[in-house]
Amino acid sequence: MENGVLRRTALYELHRALGGRIVPFGGFEMPVHYTSGILTEHDAVRKRAGLFDLSHMAQFWLEGDDVAAWADGLTVNHVATMKPFQARYNIFTNPHGGAHDDVIFYRLPDRWLLIVNASNAAKMWVHLQTHVHGDVRLTNRHGEDALIAIQGPQSVAMLAPFVGGDIAAMKYYTCLETTIGGVRGVIGRTGYTGEDGFELFVPGNAADAVWDALLHANRGAGLIPCGLGARDVLRLEAGMPLYGHEMDETITPLQAGLAWAVKLAKPEFTGKAALAAQAAAGDFPRIVGLRLDGRVPARAGYRVLRDGVVAGEIRSGSIAPSLGNASIATALVDAASATVGTRLGVEVRGTEHPASVVNLPFYKKG
Amino acid sequence: MAQPAGLLFSKDHEWVKVDGDVATVGITDYAQTSLGDIVYVELPRIGAALQQFGNIGVVESVKAVSDLFTPIGGEVLETNGAIDADPSLVNRAPFDEGWLYKVKLADHGETGNLMSGDAYDALIAESA
Numbered sequence: 001m002e003n004g005v006l007r008r009t010a011l012y013e014l015h016r017a018l019g020g021r022i023v024p025f026g027g028f029e030m031p032v033h034y035t036s037g038i039l040t041e042h043d044a045v046r047k048r049a050g051l052f053d054l055s056h057m058a059q060f061w062l063e064g065d066d067v068a069a070w071a072d073g074l075t076v077n078h079v080a081t082m083k084p085f086q087a088r089y090n091i092f093t094n095p096h097g098g099a100h101d102d103v104i105f106y107r108l109p110d111r112w113l114l115i116v117n118a119s120n121a122a123k124m125w126v127h128l129q130t131h132v133h134g135d136v137r138l139t140n141r142h143g144e145d146a147l148i149a150i151q152g153p154q155s156v157a158m159l160a161p162f163v164g165g166d167i168a169a170m171k172y173y174t175c176l177e178t179t180i181g182g183v184r185g186v187i188g189r190t191g192y193t194g195e196d197g198f199e200l201f202v203p204g205n206a207a208d209a210v211w212d213a214l215l216h217a218n219r220g221a222g223l224i225p226c227g228l229g230a231r232d233v234l235r236l237e238a239g240m241p242l243y244g245h246e247m248d249e250t251i252t253p254l255q256a257g258l259a260w261a262v263k264l265a266k267p268e269f270t271g272k273a274a275l276a277a278q279a280a281a282g283d284f285p286r287i288v289g290l291r292l293d294g295r296v297p298a299r300a301g302y303r304v305l306r307d308g309v310v311a312g313e314i315r316s317g318s319i320a321p322s323l324g325n326a327s328i329a330t331a332l333v334d335a336a337s338a339t340v341g342t343r344l345g346v347e348v349r350g351t352e353h354p355a356s357v358v359n360l361p362f363y364k365k366g
Numbered sequence: 367m368a369q370p371a372g373l374l375f376s377k378d379h380e381w382v383k384v385d386g387d388v389a390t391v392g393i394t395d396y397a398q399t400s401l402g403d404i405v406y407v408e409l410p411r412i413g414a415a416l417q418q419f420g421n422i423g424v425v426e427s428v429k430a431v432s433d434l435f436t437p438i439g440g441e442v443l444e445t446n447g448a449i450d451a452d453p454s455l456v457n458r459a460p461f462d463e464g465w466l467y468k469v470k471l472a473d474h475g476e477t478g479n480l481m482s483g484d485a486y487d488a489l490i491a492e493s494a
Contacts, residue, residue, distance in 0.1 A: 021402075038428045039403045039454075229402075229429050295450075297406055297426050318428060319405045349408075349424070 009055035010146045010207040018225050026118025028056035028143075031227040041230035042321050045193050049152030050226035051215055058121035058142035059201060062112040066134030071105070071112075073269050074131060076253055076262040084109045087173045087188050089261060091253045092127065093271035097278060099247040099256070100127060106175045106188055113175075113186060113201065115147070117243045146207035150214060150223070151197030151234075153365075158218040159198055162210070163187060167198065181210040192231060194238025195365055233318045236328065239289065239361025245300060245316045246287050246330055254278050255286045255332070257360065283335045285312060289360040290344065292327040295319065296353050298346045304331045305345040305352055311337040314346060322363045329355075369394070369483030370461050376419070376437035376480055377489060381461065384477060389438045392465040393425065393456065396490045402427040404456045408434075409445045409467050416440060416469060418476045423466075425456070438476055440469030 006029045015022065020031030031053070033041060044050045062071070068080035077090040086107050092100040101120040106113040116124045121142050128138055150159050156168050164179035167187060175188040183206040191197040202210050215223060232242070241247055247256040254262060254275060264276050278284055292298060298317035303310055312333030320328045329346070337344060340359055345352035373381045379397035383390045398404065406426040416422050418439040425432050445467045449455050456464035481489065 032429065033402060037403045233428060295406055295453075296408070297431075299431065325405065 007056075007143055009053055009143070010204040011053045011055065011148075011211055014208060014211060015053065015225075020225070020227060023228075025228055026056045026121070028118060030056055031225070032229045033227040034225050036224055038227070038229040038233065039321055041224060041226040042233050044222060044224045045152045045195055045226060045230065045234055046322060047153070048222035049150055049154045049158055049197070049218070050193075050230065051211065051223055052149040052151065052226050052228075052231060053207075053211070054147040054149050054199070055143070055145075055204070055207065056118040057147055058116040058118065058124065058140070059145050059147065060114040060116060060125070060128065061139040061141060062114055063110070063137045063139075064135035066136050067112055070132070070134060070136050072266060074127075075103075075269060076258075076266075076271075076275070078263055078266065079105060082107045085174050085176065087175050087190050089173075091247070091258065091261060092124070093253070093269065093275070094249055095271055095274065096250075097252040097254070097271040097274035098249040099243065099251065099253055100124070100249065102241065102243050102247065102253075104188070104190060106186060108175070108177055108186070116142075119244060144204050146202050146204045146210075148200045148202065148207065148211055148214075149191055149197060150200070151191045151193040151226075152195050152223075154218075154221060154223070155195075155197045158214065158221060158223055159200075161217065162213060172196075181206065181213050183210070192238075192240055193234035194240070194361065194363055195234075232316075233321070236316050236318050236330070237320050237322050237361065237363035239363075241287070242316060251287075251332065252278060252284075255284055257287050285332050285334050286338050287315065287330050288333055288338050288340075289358045289362060290314075290317075290329045290331050290346065290355045291323075291358045291362070292329070292346060292353055292355040294353055295325065295327055296348050297327055298329040298331075298348065298353075298355070303347040304333055304337075304355075305347060306333075306337045306342070308345075308352075311344060320362055328362050330360075333357075369486055371483070373461070373483060374437070374477055374480035375483065375486035375489075376435070378419070378435040378437065379490075380435065380437040382437050382477070382480060384471070384474075387471050388443065388468055389440065389471055390465050390468050391437060393434075393460055394486070395460050398457045398460045398464075401425060401432060402429070404453045407449050407453050407456065407466065410436075410442050412442050412445060414442045415472075416442060418479065434466075436469075437480060438469060438471065440472040442467055443470050444468045
């Protein structure tokens, strides 16, 4: 939040007109849900499709011959091995191995698009500028360009009439540069819901037209606008981490269960020594999935107990409509309490509610 | 929007229906709309003695936990078991099947601290 002044995305007036309940999020005034409500929006994404405004997330463009080598030195996953039109999840780390931000790189033939969390946009822009060297040029389009996501099993059919490329042929985690509703933009087959879907990067002044066209053409097929509330439930069910919850400057990617993205074989990157030492020691507190026996929601910050002793804390929690409204959560717990099947308790308003450690993700698309 | 007839209201957006010595309590349509999708309701135990306007439970939506204040004092006679199984009843029928609990009135005089439907309408018009 820069100077405490909330910004608005290009779609703000449309959100208001659609009955969006507006809340501050990542420095922007964003819809947490629309008139239909979080559960209805969640259901649309799992069964048909939902439309999201994610323009609060920052879009940074990276250009120059040294981008890949430079970015490889700041992140845990491989950058240089990415081919044009590939997208890849990655994490910028601090010297202690903690997560500075989790991001997605999209590689185009002549440049890279880097998507950064809204809450970390200012911090990340400083971080990148401070560390820039060689032939690396940075452009910050945060709040200028829009990001619209269409997510759900009907996404291909709903989006295809509006784009220049063959989106049905795109593989998961690839991107295209093409026309979207007649304007030039980038499409990624990426998302944060556990469903098929696309993320559309378009100029801010074209966002209204793209949003309206998609919504009006597909309303009859069940496409509805969805807010950040549904998105959070969808991503938690799908076991996807949220910065500030499952990882932060003190919770490393290894603790967050993201070892698959940490390439300790890379020659050097910020925090590598700390992560290698943590991996070797192996006894670190880590993120696990919890499923409570009862229906009470487990909220971030609640204490997690094992045999009456504090073993960790809840980092995210919700009821899970995809699992019959079971109460699910992620928790950061000590290594001895992290085995699947371990019986734990969650302290809710002074009462302990039994829960089990379960495998992540909670939900996998059919 | 007119409130259902025969009910009294608190500024905390609960309603009370008094029938002899027994009062039925719920939250208003305005309250359920403001809360959004309700996923959990925690109510006092049967037999508990409630003080008027005391914090006696919680109503949880997907995103938030909200305290529940009883609009009337007395001993809890019954809680609505149907909302344990389906908390969305409170969203769908806040004045009917979505009632929360019944108390045996401690003091009929406490109803004097509550509002009519018209006064409650004026209150929510102010906060809109």
